[in-house]
Structure formats: C-alpha cells, structure tokens
Amino acid sequence: MTTTREFVNKLRKSSLRPTKQRIKICEALFNRETTFHFTINDLVKIIENEANEKISLATVYNTVHAFEKKGYLKEIPIDSNQSYFDTNVTDHHHFYDIAEKKLIDLEQGDVGPINIQKTIPGKKIKSVEVLVKLDTDNH
Amino acid sequence: MTTTREFVNKLRKSSLRPTKQRIKICEALFNRETTFHFTINDLVKIIENEANEKISLATVYNTVHAFEKKGYLKEIPIDSNQSYFDTNVTDHHHFYDIAEKKLIDLEQGDVGPINIQKTIPGKKIKSVEVLVKLDTDNH
DNA sequence: TTTATAATTTATAATAATTCTAAACTATTT
DNA sequence: AAATAGTTTAGAATTATTATAAATTATAAA
Numbered sequence: 001m002t003t004t005r006e007f008v009n010k011l012r013k014s015s016l017r018p019t020k021q022r023i024k025i026c027e028a029l030f031n032r033e034t035t036f037h038f039t040i041n042d043l044v045k046i047i048e049n050e051a052n053e054k055i056s057l058a059t060v061y062n063t064v065h066a067f068e069k070k071g072y073l074k075e076i077p078i079d080s081n082q083s084y085f086d087t088n089v090t091d092h093h094h095f096y097d098i099a100e101k102k103l104i105d106l107e108q109g110d111v112g113p114i115n116i117q118k119t120i121p122g123k124k125i126k127s128v129e130v131l132v133k134l135d136t137d138n139h
Numbered sequence: 140m141t142t143t144r145e146f147v148n149k150l151r152k153s154s155l156r157p158t159k160q161r162i163k164i165c166e167a168l169f170n171r172e173t174t175f176h177f178t179i180n181d182l183v184k185i186i187e188n189e190a191n192e193k194i195s196l197a198t199v200y201n202t203v204h205a206f207e208k209k210g211y212l213k214e215i216p217i218d219s220n221q222s223y224f225d226t227n228v229t230d231h232h233h234f235y236d237i238a239e240k241k242l243i244d245l246e247q248g249d250v251g252p253i254n255i256q257k258t259i260p261g262k263k264i265k266s267v268e269v270l271v272k273l274d275t276d277n278h
Numbered sequence: 279t280t281t282a283t284a285a286t287t288t289a290t291a292a293t294a295a296t297t298c299t300a301a302a303c304t305a306t307t308t
Numbered sequence: 309a310a311a312t313a314g315t316t317t318a319g320a321a322t323t324a325t326t327a328t329a330a331a332t333t334a335t336a337a338a
Binding site for chain 2: 286289
C-alpha cells in the first residue's frame with residue numbers, strides 16, 4: 001500500500017506536478033498486489049466507478065503517456081485496435097487470451113532466455129517481447 | 140513469378156471468386172522474391188501506382204481479411220495504431236525498426252526454440268511470436 | 279446462351295481510438 | 309501575492325477500421 005504522500009514524492013521526483021488527477025491515476029494503477037494490464041478505457045471506467053469524480057479522457061491519455069515516458073508503464077505489443085499497458089515494467093512476456101482479450105504475465109523463467117542471432121547495422125535491440133496467443137482448448 | 144491463371148486457381152480452390160480486384164491484390168502481394176510486410180495503406184498506394192485502376196478501400200480491407208482467414212497472410216502484433224500484415228505465413232519472428240516503422244523477418248534459427256513453461260487450464264497455445272524492437276544505435 | 283443466384287465491389291456513413299487545440303485552471307517560483 | 313509555467317478540460321479533428329445497402333459480376337442452373 002503506497003500512501004498519497006509517496007505518490008506525490010514520486011511524481012515530483014519525475015518532474016511531474018502532483019495533481020489530483022495524477023494521484024488518482026497512481027492509486028488506481030499502482031496500489032495493487034499484482035501486475036495490472038489495462039486499456040485506456042479500462043482505466044477511465046475504474047476511475048469513474050472508484051471515485052465519483054470525473055476525469056477528462058484527454059487527461060487519462062496524457063497521464064498514461066507521461067507515465068510511460070517516465071518508465072512507470074509499458075505498452076504491450078498486440079495486434080489490437082486499442083493499446084494495452086502494463087504496470088510491470090520489468091523484462092517479461094505475455095499470454096494473450098484471445099477470447100477474453102486479457103493479458104497474463106509470463107515471467108522470464110516461464111519462457112527461458114531468448115538469444116537473437118541476427119543484427120542490423122546501425123541498429124541496436126531496444127526490447128525483446130514474446131506474445132503467446134491463447135485459444136480455447138476444445139480438446 | 141506466378142501467372143494470373145495460377146492466382147485464379149488458388150482463389151477458386153479457396154472458394155474465393157477470382158475477381159479483377161483480388162487478382163490485382165494477389166499480384167501486388169505474392170509476386171515478390173522476398174517476404175512482404177505491409178499496412179492496408181501501403182497496399183492501397185501500391186495498387187494505385189502500379190495500375191491506374193482504382194480499387195475501393197473497403198475491397199482492400201475485405202480482401203486482406205479474407206486472405207488472412209484463408210491463411211495466406213498473417214497479422215503481426217505491434218503496438219501501433221495500424222495493422223501490419225506479412226506474406227510469410229510460416230512460423231517466424233520479427234524485428235521492428237521503430238524509426239522506420241518497418242518490419243524485418245527473423246527466421247527460426249535467428250531466435251532459437253522458445254519453450255513456454257506455463258500453462259493456463261482450458262487454454263491452448265495458438266501462436267508464439269517474438270517482436271524485437273530496434274532503435275538507432277548512437278554509439 | 280440466357281437466366282437466376284449468390285458473392286463481391288463500391289461509395290459513403292458510422293464507429294472507435296487517439297490526438298489536437300486553446301481557454302480555464304492550478305502548482306510552483308519569484 | 310503576483311507571475312510563470314505546467315496541467316486539465318471539453319470538444320473538435322484525425323485516423324484506422326467496420327458497417328451498409330445498392331450496383332455489379334461470377335457462377336450455377338435451365
């Protein structure tokens with residue numbers, strides 16, 4: 001459980017002003033036991049339900065992108081029409097449950113080391129992400 | 140080099156009527172030496188330039204989705220606002236050049252076997268895809 | 279061959295996610 | 309307390325994609 005004061009400090013340290021809206025989003029995202037995967041829409045709904053306060057959609061976009069830039073959130077590559085974000089910013093991989101449209105974390109140990117044997121001149125590897133798509137098993 | 144006749148046969152075999160538009164799209168996509176990665180927009184531009192004939196945007200979407208369903212194209216998961224497709228439907232992985240917004244194939248051998256050590260009850264693995272993001276190397 | 283049918287194409291409208299804009303507001307600095 | 313720089317906001321604009329329904333075309337049947 002992170003206190004409001006701690007969120008305020010964290011925001012200030014990142015030169016993000018600790019506004020009411022940003023603190024609310026911090027509480028929605030980071031006061032959780034486990035990794036949280038979400039779309040912008042998910043987040044808006046959570047905030048609208050959780051608190052009765054309204055928050056502008058633009059602010060949610062702004063804040064999520066600001067947090068991503070600061071390294072507090074990671075965007076997960078999925079061939080979907082909406083962006084998915086993850087509060088787990090460590091190197092790890094994902095299951096994607098197609099039917100449920102939900103992400104599930106895979107730890108490094110669940111996948112094993114991945115060694116890329118090819119290089120492109122002038123380019124360096126920024127990230128290596130594995131997406132494992134899951135189907136219903138009608139065996 | 141695949142002939143028009145061959146495309147017609149292939150389409151008929153998939154119970155897709157060999158229309159002028161579908162044949163044109165086949166020629167744009169499959170008459171290539173190497174794998175082709177594209178967005179719908181790329182494909183529209185190619186067809187508009189290559190032939191002076193107009194083709195409806197809706198038809199391009201319809202056809203690409205039909206081809207995907209038949210297994211002639213694969214969608215590549217990228218956290219982008221537009222969908223990327225690949226004419227290489229074998230199991231393989233990708234580099235994604237962030238600056239150029241271009242995909243580059245990685246063969247199985249470039250990545251090595253990937254062994255997923257976790258299972259989810261009632262779900263089976265449909266695909267395993269590795270996306271390696273590339274940055275400019277300002278060394 | 280013609281006719282009937284079912285599939286396909288098409289322009290356009292509708293939808294949905296995201297970004298932009300510029301005015302109002304707020305946290306911080308002076 | 310005033311000045312400033314950053315932030316929020318509603319709504320408009322943009323972009324990718326999907327839906328619609330009429331016109332067209334490929335195929336099957338007669």
